[in-house]
Structures are given as C-alpha cells and as structure tokens.
Amino acid sequence: MGWRRHDLIFRLAIEGSCWRRRRRVHERAFSSHPAAPMGASASIRAAQPLFLDVRTRQEHDVMPIFTPRGLKIRLGPISAFALLARLEPTVRPIEVLRTTEAIENVPSLVGVLACVAAVVVSAPSWTLFTTTFVAIVGFGALMRHGIFVIPGLISLSRLYSRFSGWGLFSIAAMLLAWSTLGWRAALGYVAGRVGAGALNSYLELRRSRFYMTEIGSPLTSAEINFFSAYRLHALSVGMTTDITTFDHENETGEVSFMRFALEHPQLAARFS
Numbered sequence: 415m416g417w418r419r420h421d422l423i424f425r426l427a428i429e430g431s432c433w434r435r436r437r438r439v440h441e442r443a444f445s446s447h448p449a450a451p452m453g454a455s456a457s458i459r460a461a462q463p464l465f466l467d468v469r470t471r472q473e474h475d476v477m478p479i480f481t482p483r484g485l486k487i488r489l490g491p492i493s494a495f496a497l498l499a500r501l502e503p504t505v506r507p508i509e510v511l512r513t514t515e516a517i518e519n520v521p522s523l524v525g526v527l528a529c530v531a532a533v534v535v536s537a538p539s540w541t542l543f544t545t546t547f548v549a550i551v552g553f554g555a556l557m558r559h560g561i562f563v564i565p566g567l568i569s570l571s572r573l574y575s576r577f578s579g580w581g582l583f584s585i586a587a588m589l590l591a592w593s594t595l596g597w598r599a600a601l602g603y604v605a606g607r608v609g610a611g612a613l614n615s616y617l618e619l620r621r622s623r624f625y626m627t628e629i630g631s632p633l634t635s636a637e638i639n640f641f642s643a644y645r646l647h648a649l650s651v652g653m654t655t656d657i658t659t660f661d662h663e664n665e666t667g668e669v670s671f672m673r674f675a676l677e678h679p680q681l682a683a684r685f686s
Contacts, residue, residue: 513647525606
C-alpha cells in the first residue's frame with residue numbers, strides 16, 4: 415500500500431509539474447521524497463526529477479557521465495557535479511559513481527546469492543529457478559524505487575562490482591549448481607536469471623517511456639540509481655537529500671568537475 419501511495423503521489427506531482435512547465439519552460443525542478451530511517455538501515459525513495467530546463471536537457475543529450483566500469487548516466491556533467499560538490503570533501507564524486515554501480519548490480523548479486531543458498535540446501539531445480547527469479551525481480555523493484563532495507567548490501571555489492579565483469583560470478587554459480595545438483599539445477603538458475611532480466615528490462619523500458627512522455631527525458635535505472643547513491647552518501651554525512659540544484663551551484667559544480675578531471679583524466683575524457 416505504501417508503494418501504491420508513493421506512485422500516486424508521484425504521478426500527481428508529475429502532472430502538476432508538466433502543467434507548470436508549459437507556463438515556465440526555463441524553471442528547474444527536481445523533486446525528492448524525504449528519507450526515513452528504518453532501524454539500522456534507511457528506506458530511501460529514489461529522487462525523481464520532474465523535468466529538466468533547456469540548458470540541462472541539451473547537456474543531458476550530448477554529454478553523459480560514466481562510472482568507472484562504464485555505466486552510462488544520461489545527465490550533464492555540470493548538473494551532476496553541482497549535486498556531487500555538496501558532499502565534498504568528505505565524499506569524493508568517484509565514490510558516488512562507484513555506489514551507483516553497486517546499486518545497479520544489486521539484482522545480479524542477489525541472484526548469485528539465491529543460487530548459492532539453493533545449492534546449499536539441495537533445493538530442486540524448480541525451486542532454484544523460482545528463488546533466482548523472485549530475488550532478481552524483487553530487488554530490481556526495490557532499487558528502482560530507491561528502497562534499501564538490508565544493512566551492508568550496498569557495501570557487498572560494491573565489492574561484487576569490482577570483480578563481476580564478463581559474468582564471472584554468474585558462470586561460477588551455474589557451474590556450482592551443475593556440479594552439485596546436476597544440469598537441471600544449472601538450467602533452472604540460468605532460466606530464472608534470463609527470465610528475471612527480461613522482466614526487469616521490460617519494466618525499466620515502461621518506466622523510461624513514462625518519463626519521456628511526462629518530462630521529455632527518458633530516465634533509466636542508471637540515472638535513478640545515481641540519485642539514490644547521492645542520497646545514501648548525503649545521509650551518511652548529514653547533508654540534505656534533496657536533489658534540487660540551483661543556478662548558483664553551477665560554478666561549484668564546474669570546479670568539482672575540473673578537480674575530478676585532474677584526478678581521473680581517463681574517466682573524465684569519456685564524458686565528452
């Protein structure tokens with residue numbers, strides 16, 4: 415019920431912002447829901463940008479930013495670094511980008527963990543399929559809504575992200591299932607992973623089309639995860655989780671971006 419209420423509020427906010435945009439096309443607006451602590455962790459609603467002004471949209475179209483492992487975030491560098499500059503010097507922009515990667519990889523990580531857990535308890539192949547499918551789809555939904563309820567999961571995913579290239583962990587999980595429970599178990603894991611990936615891709619496509627229709631910008635999970643990563647770090651250092659940026663922050667963003675380019679020249683070179 416909480417998610418449904420959130421979606422309803424968000425849709426009403428979108429409709430209102432689109433009406434205002436027709437009156438003031440140069441207004442900048444980013445909307446976020448306040449984060450609420452939940453025990454040792456936090457439940458965070460991913461900040462949803464209602465629309466981008468003309469300058470930001472042009473920047474958005476021609477100059478995306480990238481994470482260290484190549485995840486493309488379709489936000490202009492100055493706009494993105496105006497947000498990241500708030501966290502400096504306590505949190506460097508590179509750390510927010512790595513956290514963005516970690517959030518993106520959470521569904522993949524829990525898929526591998528679900529497979530290992532099923533193998534440990536000698537679950538049948540259909541159980542392995544169901545466990546993998548539900549884990550990936552479920553955590554994909556949580557990440558899309560910016561909800562984090564398991565302490566340490568993002569930290570574990572950061573470690574996972576450093577070594578997850580070329581599907582090595584997935585291949586290892588499949589081989590583990592095959593060698594322990596037989597080929598049917600391995601097939602169940604692969605089928606669950608492929609099916610969940612297809613469903614998550616479809617849901618993300620629908621969400622991206624919704625954003626395109628309402629705000630004229632096709633936001634993907636990468637952009638939403640970037641906002642969530644910012645908010646996680648902002649919470650950790652006691653900064654505001656509001657992602658609204660203002661014109662006077664652009665200069666700070668430019669300085670932050672230039673410093674980032676000096677510290678990580680190869681990565682910054684990909685932003686053009």
